[in-house]
Amino acid sequence: xxxxxxxxxxxxxxxxxxxxxxxxxxxxxxxxxxxxxxxxxxxxxxxxxxxxxxxxxxxxxxxxxxxxxxxxxxxxxxxxxxxxxxxxxxxxxxxxxxxxxxxxxxxxxxxxxxxxxxxxxxxxxxxxxxxxxxxxxxxxxxxxxxxxxxxxxxxxxxxxxxxxxxxxxxxxxxxxxxxxxxxxxxxxxxxxxxxxxxxxxxxxxxxxxxxxxxxxxxxxxxxxxxxxxxxxxxxxxxxxxxxxxxxxxxxxxxxxxxxxxxxxxxxxxxxxxxxxxxxxxxxxxxxxxxxxxxxxxxxxxxxxxxxxxxxxxxxxxxxxxxxxxxxxxxxxxxxxxxxxxxxxxxxxxxxxxxxxxxxxxxxxxxxxxxxxxxxxxxxxxxxxxxxxxxxxxxxxxxxxxxxxxxxxxxxxxxxxxxxxxxxxxxxxxxxxxxxxxxxxxxxxxxxxxxxxxxxxxxxxxxxxxxxxxxxxxxxxxxxxxxxxxxxxxxxxxxxxxxxxxxxxxxxxxxxxxxxxxxxxxxxxxxxxxxxxxxxxxxxxxxxxxxxxxxxxxxxxxxxxxxxxxxxxxxxxxxxxxxxxxxxxxxxxxxxxxxxxxxxxxxxxxxxxxxxxxxxxxxxxxxxxxxxxxxxxxxxxxxxxxxxxxxx
Amino acid sequence: xxxxxxxxxxxxxxxxxxxxxxxxxxxxxxxxxxxxxxxxxxxxxxxxxxxxxxxxxxxxxxxxxxxxxxxxxxxxxxxxxxxxxxxxxxxxxxxxxxxxxxxxxxxxxxxxxxxxxxxxxxxxxxxxxxxxxxxxxxxxxxxxxxxxxxxxxxxxxxxxxxxxxxxxxxxxxxxxxxxxxxxxxxxxxxxxxxxxxxxxxxxxxxxxxxxxxxxxxxxxxxxxxxxxxxxxxxxxxxxxxxxxxxxxxxxxxxxxxxxx
Numbered sequence: 001x002x003x004x005x006x007x008x009x010x011x012x013x014x015x016x017x018x019x020x021x022x023x024x025x026x027x028x029x030x031x032x033x034x035x036x037x038x039x040x041x042x043x044x045x046x047x048x049x050x051x052x053x054x055x056x057x058x059x060x061x062x063x064x065x066x067x068x069x070x071x072x073x074x075x076x077x078x079x080x081x082x083x084x085x086x087x088x089x090x091x092x093x094x095x096x097x098x099x100x101x102x103x104x105x106x107x108x109x110x111x112x113x114x115x116x117x118x119x120x121x122x123x124x125x126x127x128x129x130x131x132x133x134x135x136x137x138x139x140x141x142x143x144x145x146x147x148x149x150x151x152x153x154x155x156x157x158x159x160x161x162x163x164x165x166x167x168x169x170x171x172x173x174x175x176x177x178x179x180x181x182x183x184x185x186x187x188x189x190x191x192x193x194x195x196x197x198x199x200x201x202x203x204x205x206x207x208x209x210x211x212x213x214x215x216x217x218x219x220x221x222x223x224x225x226x227x228x229x230x231x232x233x234x235x236x237x238x239x240x241x242x243x244x245x246x247x248x249x250x251x252x253x254x255x256x257x258x259x260x261x262x263x264x265x266x267x268x269x270x271x272x273x274x275x276x277x278x279x280x281x282x283x284x285x286x287x288x289x290x291x292x293x294x295x296x297x298x299x300x301x302x303x304x305x306x307x308x309x310x311x312x313x314x315x316x317x318x319x320x321x322x323x324x325x326x327x328x329x330x331x332x333x334x335x336x337x338x339x340x341x342x343x344x345x346x347x348x349x350x351x352x353x354x355x356x357x358x359x360x361x362x363x364x365x366x367x368x369x370x371x372x373x374x375x376x377x378x379x380x381x382x383x384x385x386x387x388x389x390x391x392x393x394x395x396x397x398x399x400x401x402x403x404x405x406x407x408x409x410x411x412x413x414x415x416x417x418x419x420x421x422x423x424x425x426x427x428x429x430x431x432x433x434x435x436x437x438x439x440x441x442x443x444x445x446x447x448x449x450x451x452x453x454x455x456x457x458x459x460x461x462x463x464x465x466x467x468x469x470x471x472x473x474x475x476x477x478x479x480x481x482x483x484x485x486x487x488x489x490x491x492x493x494x495x496x497x498x499x500x501x502x503x504x505x506x507x508x509x510x511x512x513x514x515x516x517x518x519x520x521x522x523x524x525x526x527x528x529x530x531x532x533x534x535x536x537x538x539x540x541x542x543x544x545x546x547x548x549x550x551x552x553x554x555x556x557x558x559x560x561x562x563x564x565x566x567x568x569x570x571x572x573x574x575x576x577x578x579x580x581x582x583x584x585x586x587x588x589x590x591x592x593x594x595x596x597x598x599x600x601x602x603x604x605x606x607x608x609x610x611x612x613x614x615x616x617x618x619x620x621x622x623x624x625x626x627x628x629x630x631x632x633x634x635x636x637x638x639x640x641x642x643x644x645x646x647x
Numbered sequence: 648x649x650x651x652x653x654x655x656x657x658x659x660x661x662x663x664x665x666x667x668x669x670x671x672x673x674x675x676x677x678x679x680x681x682x683x684x685x686x687x688x689x690x691x692x693x694x695x696x697x698x699x700x701x702x703x704x705x706x707x708x709x710x711x712x713x714x715x716x717x718x719x720x721x722x723x724x725x726x727x728x729x730x731x732x733x734x735x736x737x738x739x740x741x742x743x744x745x746x747x748x749x750x751x752x753x754x755x756x757x758x759x760x761x762x763x764x765x766x767x768x769x770x771x772x773x774x775x776x777x778x779x780x781x782x783x784x785x786x787x788x789x790x791x792x793x794x795x796x797x798x799x800x801x802x803x804x805x806x807x808x809x810x811x812x813x814x815x816x817x818x819x820x821x822x823x824x825x826x827x828x829x830x831x832x833x834x835x836x837x838x839x840x841x842x843x844x845x846x847x848x849x850x851x852x853x854x855x856x857x858x859x860x861x862x863x864x865x866x867x868x869x870x871x872x873x874x875x876x877x878x879x880x881x882x883x884x885x886x887x888x889x890x891x892x893x894x895x896x897x898x899x900x901x902x903x904x905x906x907x
Contacts, residue, residue, distance in 0.1 A: 007667065011667070012879055012880055014670055014712065015712050015880040016880070019672075020670040020711070020712065021670045021671050021672065021675055021711075024667040024668065024670050025667065026667060026668050026742045026743070026744055027742065028682075028742055256679075256682060258668065258671050258675045258676075258678075258679055258742065259675060260674065260675065260678065264678070306685070307686070308686070309682065309686070310681075310682030310683060310684070310685040310686035310740065311682065311685075312681070312682075312685065342693060342699060642688055643687060643688050643689060643728060643732050643733060643736040644686065644687055644688045644736050644739075644740070645732050645735045645736045645739070646735060646736075646739040
């Protein structure tokens with residue numbers, strides 16, 4: 001197979017579409033290898049537009065890890081916009097990689113990273129444009145293995161018929177193990193064809209191959225059981241956990257795009273996992289335990305990453321960055337190192353306490369002062385206990401007052417609507433809280449010229465969380481509450497004027513809920529939506545609720561279920577959930593207990609600072625909490641004032 | 648927050664947009680260039696103020712999708728450097744295809760004042776040079792060639808003929824001999840077509856006028872006057888920018904700096 005570049009054909013189409021640069025490649029950090037000099041070839045896809053997909057950390061890390069192997073080639077592909085899709089169909093140009101513009105179908109693996117389920121329809125477009133059969137059962141030995149990863153792969157059942165395999169959890173080591181299996185199978189002359197390869201993958205017990213599992217249903221539509229249909233694959237498939245992040249300091253050579261993308265910064269994960277225990281947060285549940293990257297490795301990555309990329313912004317990422325055991329020294333050390341360089345540092349902060357302001361102060365020493373964002377998530381004390389977001393209103397007011405009195409003029413507050421047990425009053429309290437923030441802020445700042453933005457997201461119950469059993473709230477109820485909240489905010493004109501209000505209506509969340517907790521029967525809905533033209537469902541201008549409702553009405557009745565059955569229906573403890581055979585390490589009994597605790601408004605501590613509460617992850621996955629402090633400090637950099645001229 | 652260091656040296660650069668990277672827009676290039684300055688360790692000066700900006704000023708940029716061998720910019724530095732060392736460092740810091748070709752210390756006068764015309768090369772694969780030549784003749788013979796283009800003010804009609812000081816057709820079959828030197832390695836020189844297929848190449852000189860007349864406006868003009876419709880998208884390259892002399896030559900805008 002030659003994997004000839006399709007660029008000569010593509011080049012004819014580029015002058016006719018918007019933002020052609022996104023399809024051209026040529027980024028710093030991009031790698032183009034000799035096809036024939038490699039044995040295992042990966043196409044990595046982020047199933048959204050280039051501007052969203054390029055900065056994705058997961059794809060960048062795997063791209064670099066794979067390309068560091070001498071006999072492995074990895075290239076990237078992204079969803080193409082409808083203008084190019086139409087031209088590609090008209091001119092017979094297949095889905096291609098941006099690195100060397102090779103046809104995706106020529107690769108051994110098409111690995112797709114699903115951060116969100118709303119990327120599913122874009123997977124169909126990519127497969128179809130690539131000339132890869134949509135259903136796993138129709139693929140031949142000449143088609144790539146279609147492999148799903150990312151957080152959505154913790155319940156890949158809705159796309160089970162369309163992928164060949166899924167990896168749960170961290171990918172760094174998994175991609176190398178998969179590469180090894182493919183390398184060996186190819187060296188042996190591809191014995192047993194595609195089925196044998198999938199079987200070898202399944203036998204690792206950490207790669208899920210849906211075709212080897214059958215789902216039986218009860219007459220009422222619930223799942224009776226999910227069991228292997230052959231003796232040599234495991235009953236449950238385990239997630240992967242990369243321990244010792246210092247041993248995996250990626251990305252070392254971040255991709256630097258020519259096109260404008262959503263994040264233009266060098267991002268370093270300062271730790272992975274979170275045990276704060278917010279009950280709505282799937283990321284916090286499925287990425288346990290907490291594994292910190294040491295302050296010295298972070299310092300080295302920032303230095304080398306900036307030198308390589310030329311970025312002027314550094315993001316210190318994690319699920320709750322202020323919780324790193326050495327975050328204070330890290331922020332002050334980096335601020336000192338980059339003083340006077342016009343490099344800005346940012347800490348996506350979600351914790352509501354004054355410590356965050358100290359950190360933000362450190363980081364803004366260089367001049368640029370990024371906005372402050374806090375996420376109380378719930379408007380009332382009661383609902384915050386339900387979701388285990390342990391923040392009091394006092395904490396919040398004290399925190400924002402500190403911010404305003406330290407010169408910030410704008411803070412952003414994140415909340416959710418549609419949470420379990422939520423009442424109109426819980427949502428109305430968001431408005432009241434925003435009023436209090438402005439009142440206290442005006443006194444602290446000594447000026448009326450301060451603002452806060454209230455941003456509301458729709459709650460979507462996710463698999464492997466205590467809320468996996470929870471009923472969703474109907475979109476019309478959500479929309480009514482959001483409208484009511486607007487009235488509350490504007491009930492006082494003087495305060496209301498200082499409050500920005502941003503929200504999404506309830507319909508997209510309901511569809512995300514369908515996809516998140518769906519089973520294999522939902523696959524028919526996704527496929528029908530795609531056939532009806534559904535693309536880029538994460539974009540409000542492309543998302544069509546009516547299309548999803550129509551597609552569901554055409555496909556689900558044959559199974560005796562509907563959208564409500566998957567979304568607004570509360571599950572019982574005994575129900576077999578579509579992802580029960582996929583092991584995130586969390587003990588289902590513990591999750592159920594946490595769900596019951598939630599309903600009785602009982603809070604759960606963080607196991608980093610209190611004794612283990614037996615969520616189950618560490619013993620079942622043979623992992624442990626890895627936190628500092630290491631006691632080390634970042635040393636000031638010796639400024640280098642020389643031009644870096646190549647030898 | 649201290650003040651920014653003052654500018655002690657100004658350097659003018661000529662750079663190229665080649666091969667696939669001709670699809671970088673001006674904004675894309677500007678972002679890439681700012682990063683390249685940092686990667687190269689260039690002592691760029693910043694503006695004063697709350698959000699300091701690097702001191703970079705661009706001469707008129709070629710449209711997105713159009714290649715160029717002659718784009719110009721000027722930067723202000725807070726420390727003196729050797730221009731050739733700076734050129735090497737910046738060229739290495741940019742993606743291949745965005746190539747820094749020359750660097751000179753800025754003399755008196757502004758770069759913009761030294762640029763009032765551009766020379767372009769328009770490659771029209773599969774178009775018979777004789778057909779193109781006939782269209783070019785019709786274009787030259789016309790007093791005025793009205794074309795339309797979408798502008799920020801909406802659709803507007805203007806004369807594409809008035810700005811054209813030279814237009815001619817050269818006959819060249821597809822092959823490497825016709826390529827511009829220094830293009831991105833490994834990329835085909837021309838859009839497509841089998842070897843030996845006809846390809847009309849138009850040599851074009853256009854003065855800067857308002858509204859700007861761009862190569863695609865001249866192509867529109869060829870359609871208007873002679874119905875010339877290239878079946879595949881033409882490939883356009885800016886070969887030179889500078890001051891147009893009475894003899895119709897374009898003077899390199901960096902010449903004056905070299906003499907200083």
